[in-house]
Amino acid sequence: MTLVIYDSNGYIVSRTEGLCREPIGIPFLWVDVPVGKRIKVTNGIGVNVNVTPNIAILEDIPKTEIEIVQEQVTATQDMVNALMMM
Secondary structure, eight states: OEEEEEOTTOBEEEEEESSOOOOSSSOEEEEOOOTTEEEOOBTTBOEEOSSSSOEEOEEEOOOOHHHHHHHHHHHHHHHHHHHHTO
């Protein structure tokens, strides 16, 4: 779990993982970031304060160049295999 401390605009002041003390008197969230996701921060804003309860803004982690190339290699190999069966 990640402790996210933020201001009234949703600006993330601090992110801490693991054991830590919850703050008193300032807004915070415990966020369980799923595998393949990350907290999206745009200009420091990473918490949607326009909904109740406030929620962290999550986004998919983009694929790495290696993952993209691996997908292309697999697709090419699939096409070659299909052509060989003709």
